[in-house]
Amino acid sequence: MSDAILKIKNLKIEFKSGKETVQPIRGVNFELKKGETLGVVGESGSGKSVTSLAIMGLLPERTSKIVDGEINFKGNDITNLKEKQYRKIRGNEISMIFQEPMTSLNPVFTIGQQLSEPLRQHRNMSKKEIEKAVINVLNQVGIPRAEQIINEYPHQLSGGMRQRVMISLALLCEPDLMIADEPTTALDVTIQAQILELMKNIKQENDMSLLLITHDLGVVAEMCDRVVVMYAGEIVEVAEINELFNEPLHPYTRGLIDSMPTQNTRKERLYSIRGQVPRPNEITKGCVFANRCPLAFSKCFEETPPVFARDDHLSKCWLQNTKEGEVV
Amino acid sequence: MLDFVIKRFLQVIVVVFLALTVVFFLIRLAGDPTTLFLPPDAPREQIEEYRELLGYNRPLYVQYGDFMYNAIQGDFGESLRSQEDALGIVLDRLPATFQLAITSLILALFIAIPLGVLSAYKRNTVFDRIGVGLTVVGQAVPSFWLGLILIFLFAAQLQLLPSGGGGTPVHMILPTLTLAAYSVARFTRFTRSAMLDVLQKDYIRTAKASGVPTMRLIMRYALRNSLIPIITLVALDLGVLLGGAVITEAVFSWPGVGRLLWQSLMNRDFPIVLAGVFIIALIYAIINFVADILYAYVNPQIRVK
Ligand SMILES: Nc1ncnc2c1ncn2[C@@H]1O[C@H](COP(=O)(O)OP(=O)(O)OP(=O)(O)O)[C@@H](O)[C@H]1O
Ligand SMILES: [Mg+2]
Numbered sequence: 196m197s198d199a200i201l202k203i204k205n206l207k208i209e210f211k212s213g214k215e216t217v218q219p220i221r222g223v224n225f226e227l228k229k230g231e232t233l234g235v236v237g238e239s240g241s242g243k244s245v246t247s248l249a250i251m252g253l254l255p256e257r258t259s260k261i262v263d264g265e266i267n268f269k270g271n272d273i274t275n276l277k278e279k280q281y282r283k284i285r286g287n288e289i290s291m292i293f294q295e296p297m298t299s300l301n302p303v304f305t306i307g308q309q310l311s312e313p314l315r316q317h318r319n320m321s322k323k324e325i326e327k328a329v330i331n332v333l334n335q336v337g338i339p340r341a342e343q344i345i346n347e348y349p350h351q352l353s354g355g356m357r358q359r360v361m362i363s364l365a366l367l368c369e370p371d372l373m374i375a376d377e378p379t380t381a382l383d384v385t386i387q388a389q390i391l392e393l394m395k396n397i398k399q400e401n402d403m404s405l406l407l408i409t410h411d412l413g414v415v416a417e418m419c420d421r422v423v424v425m426y427a428g429e430i431v432e433v434a435e436i437n438e439l440f441n442e443p444l445h446p447y448t449r450g451l452i453d454s455m456p457t458q459n460t461r462k463e464r465l466y467s468i469r470g471q472v473p474r475p476n477e478i479t480k481g482c483v484f485a486n487r488c489p490l491a492f493s494k495c496f497e498e499t500p501p502v503f504a505r506d507d508h509l510s511k512c513w514l515q516n517t518k519e520g521e522v523v
Numbered sequence: 524m525l526d527f528v529i530k531r532f533l534q535v536i537v538v539v540f541l542a543l544t545v546v547f548f549l550i551r552l553a554g555d556p557t558t559l560f561l562p563p564d565a566p567r568e569q570i571e572e573y574r575e576l577l578g579y580n581r582p583l584y585v586q587y588g589d590f591m592y593n594a595i596q597g598d599f600g601e602s603l604r605s606q607e608d609a610l611g612i613v614l615d616r617l618p619a620t621f622q623l624a625i626t627s628l629i630l631a632l633f634i635a636i637p638l639g640v641l642s643a644y645k646r647n648t649v650f651d652r653i654g655v656g657l658t659v660v661g662q663a664v665p666s667f668w669l670g671l672i673l674i675f676l677f678a679a680q681l682q683l684l685p686s687g688g689g690g691t692p693v694h695m696i697l698p699t700l701t702l703a704a705y706s707v708a709r710f711t712r713f714t715r716s717a718m719l720d721v722l723q724k725d726y727i728r729t730a731k732a733s734g735v736p737t738m739r740l741i742m743r744y745a746l747r748n749s750l751i752p753i754i755t756l757v758a759l760d761l762g763v764l765l766g767g768a769v770i771t772e773a774v775f776s777w778p779g780v781g782r783l784l785w786q787s788l789m790n791r792d793f794p795i796v797l798a799g800v801f802i803i804a805l806i807y808a809i810i811n812f813v814a815d816i817l818y819a820y821v822n823p824q825i826r827v828k
Contacts, residue, residue, distance in 0.1 A: 286733035301726040316734040
């Protein structure tokens with residue numbers, strides 16, 4: 196069993212907006228093993244992006260705060276790292292691909308200028324060497340005419356090309372961990388498949404660990420070794436990929452799987468989980484999913500379930516209540 | 524890009540043409556100037572004779588056509604007072620106006636951009652709040668009032684600086700400060716809000732995620748993007764500074780086009796007014812023309828199609 200490269204322990208994050216304080220991340224625990232692809236799934240608003248920004252140390256400074264818990268990267272607690280030290284990690288040991296390729300590149304700098312930046316910050320290389328490395332990595336992500344592209348501006352590239360540029364930006368310093376926050380959501384389907392394929396190959400070639408955030412279980416099935424299911428700022432289930440699809444334990448996960456469109460069967464109507472993810476300020480006692488859960492019983496509305504374990508398969512649901520499995 | 528330049532250049536011509544047309548008809552509404560140049564008890568025949576001499580007895584559209592025909596050739600007629608070439612008189616005053624406007628602009632930029640950037644970076648701190656407060660005051664104070672206060676303080680009370688006139692650098696200090704004050708306030712506010720807008724953009728987050736240090740993030744990545752709206756504003760304001768120096772020039776008796784225009788308007792010296800408007804409109808339009816080209820230069824989305 197390989198070591199964990201990233202451990203998130205009981206992470207709690209607070210946001211201040213005006214006088215009100217909300218906690219969109221409430222006690223999140225998971226581990227990412229070395230060389231693994233871990234998927235994080237959940238509906239919009241479940242806290243996937245906030246979690247990944249916390250790992251990057253990029254939460255908005257003034258309005259948010261990690262109030263409890265630990266982010267441990269390669270054995271070091273990086274939760275309260277000074278900005279100066281965090282900067283040495285960003286783009287170097289941990290890099291991130293963002294949700295929005297159209298707006299994530301600076302419109303007034305060339306691709307080459309922007310791609311030089313991580314190497315400039317983290318490596319001692321001459322201009323010539325940097326340019327060579329940039330062209331190299333652009334070739335690696337399958338961008339044609341890399342020598343010309345480095346002199347072009349973002350608006351001259353298509354969405355798919357921009358996301359390839361973002362991937363190459365994340366790759367430049369050969370990070371140990373890459374976080375991809377819905378890297379394909381903004382792209383059309385054929386491009387999505389290409390980008391996913393590319394990420395798969397690149398992960399293997401570069402011996403990285405990948406944290407893949409998505410709300411698309413199809414993407415998870417395609418890419419991941421293990422999956423973390425997030426709901427309203429909590430983790431409700433963690434399982435190995437096949438196990439998750441064969442035997443989902445949490446009703447929320449089942450709902451997600453049932454609402455997947457499949458290519459072979461034409462259902463009359465797609466299943467959908469009724470209701471919506473509660474906003475952080477709407478959360479009360481009991482299980483966070485209780486109000487939408489088809490199987491909820493009285494206890495679900497009264498007490499927050501602990502985490503139950505069946506070997507490596509974790510779930511946070513009273514239906515799994517067997518005293519010996521409880522890990523809390 | 525060439526298409527763009529040509530198109531914008533044609534716009535310059537249209538703007539100047541329209542400005543002249545509007546002012547031509549507007550000042551005619553104020554009546555014709557002949558009576559001002561003759562004694563009040565001048566006989567009717569003499570007035571008529573004078574009007575005929577100057578061509579004011581012809582139908583308005585004929586006068587207009589005649590004026591435009593000559594104006595295109597750079598001939599705005601002679602000053603009704605001094606009988607000298609009107610355009611020549613205006614051009615003589617131009618360097619003084621430029622000197623004042625450009626000095627004020629440069630001063631304003633040197634103060635405002637760093638202040639705006641700092642204010643955005645330290646947003647919602649005491650420094651920022653005081654800064655924002657001052658800029659609000661700065662924009663609200665009328666320039667003639669500020670001018671008079673400065674004259675009162677530095678010329679009358681402290682007797683450090685001359686209250687008016689032109690020529691030496693010392694004479695420039697008060698009018699420059701007066702003219703710059705408004706721009707400093709305006710540019711600071713604008714730089715601040717442009718920076719705040721840019722700082723929360725996704726691409727700034729991307730740069731942070733690449734490990735770019737804060738200073739470089741602000742001075743290189745965010746400032747470059749903010750410059751796009753700032754350049755436009757500055758260019759617009761340079762036009763305002765040039766044309767709108769009228770009051771400041773009058774307060775400080777600064778011998779520029781603004782003061783000349785103001786005096787000529789009082790005297791109904793129409794050829795000079797029109798020549799002055801022509802020069803100011805032309806400069807205004809050319810400045811905007813140059814600003815657009817600069818804008819295209821810093822914003823590749825326009826430059827590179
Ligand atoms: N800057 C912020 N200020 C206040 N609340 C925030 C902020 N950013 C996120 N949140 C809140 O945190 C919660 C989680 O948001 P997050 O963006 O992590 O969701 P997500 O799972 O990434 O959703 P999506 O699939 O739409 O990207 C939401 O309820 C959101 O309102
Ligand atoms: Mg998100």
